[in-house]
Amino acid sequence: MPYAHITGWGMAAPEGVMTNDDLAKIVDTNDQWIRERTGISERRIAGATEFTSTLAVEASIKALKVANVRPTDIDLIICSTSTPEYMFPATACLIQDQLGATKAGAFDLLAACTGFIYALNMGAQAIRSGSIKTALIIGSETLSRFVNWKDRNTCILFGDGAGAFVLQASERPGGVLSAVMHSDGSGGDLLTLPAGGSRFPATESTVHEGLHCIKMDGKEVFRFATRVMASATLEALDAAGLKVEDIKWIVPHQANIRIIEAAARGLKLPMERFVVNLDRYGNTSTASIPIAMVEAIEKGQIKEGEKLVMVGFGAGLTWGALAAEWTGPLPSKGHVRPEQYRRLGRVRSLVRRAIRFIEGLLYRREL
Numbered sequence: 264m265p266y267a268h269i270t271g272w273g274m275a276a277p278e279g280v281m282t283n284d285d286l287a288k289i290v291d292t293n294d295q296w297i298r299e300r301t302g303i304s305e306r307r308i309a310g311a312t313e314f315t316s317t318l319a320v321e322a323s324i325k326a327l328k329v330a331n332v333r334p335t336d337i338d339l340i341i342c343s344t345s346t347p348e349y350m351f352p353a354t355a356c357l358i359q360d361q362l363g364a365t366k367a368g369a370f371d372l373l374a375a376c377t378g379f380i381y382a383l384n385m386g387a388q389a390i391r392s393g394s395i396k397t398a399l400i401i402g403s404e405t406l407s408r409f410v411n412w413k414d415r416n417t418c419i420l421f422g423d424g425a426g427a428f429v430l431q432a433s434e435r436p437g438g439v440l441s442a443v444m445h446s447d448g449s450g451g452d453l454l455t456l457p458a459g460g461s462r463f464p465a466t467e468s469t470v471h472e473g474l475h476c477i478k479m480d481g482k483e484v485f486r487f488a489t490r491v492m493a494s495a496t497l498e499a500l501d502a503a504g505l506k507v508e509d510i511k512w513i514v515p516h517q518a519n520i521r522i523i524e525a526a527a528r529g530l531k532l533p534m535e536r537f538v539v540n541l542d543r544y545g546n547t548s549t550a551s552i553p554i555a556m557v558e559a560i561e562k563g564q565i566k567e568g569e570k571l572v573m574v575g576f577g578a579g580l581t582w583g584a585l586a587a588e589w590t591g592p593l594p595s596k597g598h599v600r601p602e603q604y605r606r607l608g609r610v611r612s613l614v615r616r617a618i619r620f621i622e623g624l625l626y627r628r629e630l
């Protein structure tokens with residue numbers, strides 16, 4: 264049975280930075296409160312031409328470059344997101360088209376902030392089963408488009424960004440070692456974006472009542488998060504036959520420094536073993552774990568052969584953890600330039616649209 268290795272990684276963050284002081288100009292809050300209660304100093308906010316798919320494509324191209332993998336070699340694209348560009352088509356299909364990943368299947372996965380763990384596990388399982396060889400797993404969010412900028416309980420927390428991993432099959436042991444996924448829909452109302460779905464489609468009143476924005480019971484989500492972070496980590500370790508002492512790093516969902524500190528206490532580990540970057544990005548939901556991973560790898564924190572656990576929680580309620588042994592890129596030949604495929608992909612997409620248009624005209628004439 265092949266192993267599923269994480270062989271490429273990349274991240275993208277919008278250039279626009281919003282500091283706590285910037286927020287204090289629009290809602291009744293202040294830098295000291297936000298830093299002390301959350302650990303966040305600033306977050307990135309997508310500009311007018313940045314979208315969930317464009318951030319994802321930027322992160323994916325970097326990941327493909329690291330792995331030295333062509334977009335045309337990808338079998339499966341999973342985009343984990345709570346802020347898809349449309350109800351349908353899936354954002355993963357927009358990414359497939361922009362990358363020129365001509366043979367890939369593509370779908371979105373919604374498990375909120377736990378989504379990247381779910382998606383990585385799904386991609387790894389598909390590789391482990393032997394049905395595919397290469398998967399692109401993405402966590403991408405433009406949460407700023409759904410934040411109520413008048414609600415100080417939520418608007419201080421969220422930011423935009425994307426992270427992507429390339430997963431590849433190899434006979435060499437390592438890579439994704441285990442994963443656990445959990446849910447409890449009885450807590451679904453604690454963190455929700457009520458309108459815009461089939462239950463409450465957009466109407467004048469849903470817009471008027473602000474139902475197209477994130478609503479959260481912060482205290483309850485906090486309580487739930489502190490309960491599940493340590494237990495999910497231990498479960499994933501147990502499933503991999505590992506002990507806390509065997510792992511070098513915990514990469515937690517970046518929601519609140521106090522939640523991460525509670526997890527550290529629960530696991531009896533020092534904070535130095537936790538990868539933390541929420542001070543600069545805030546909570547980017549499903550993108551937070553891959554963004555933290557990419558920064559830690561690029562800084563040389565996470566090294567080949569080290570074992571780690573990624574652990575997250577979020578709306579749903581969902582929570583989960585994934586244990587992995589870090590290996591890095593597999594040996595490969597040649598030098599792949601994924602951005603060239605992106606350019607070709609754009610041309611290909613235009614040609615396909617033109618052909619579809621002409622075929623449509625001819626077909627209508629035949630009727």
Ligand code: UT7
Nearest residue numbers: 291292293296300376415416419481482484485518519577
């Ligand atoms: O990905 C999952 C997403 N969600 C989360 O992870 C959220 C988890 N929850 C949290 O991180 C925390 O509950 C929050 C950061 C949202 C809130 O922190 P808290 O320590 O639970 O604050 P609180 O809601 O209990 O509020 C404490 C006080 C209140 O004032 P009083 O009633 O004690 O006078 C609030 O009105 O702080 C006030 N407050 C603020 N003050 C300044 C609440 N928000 C703010 C604010 N600025 N932004």
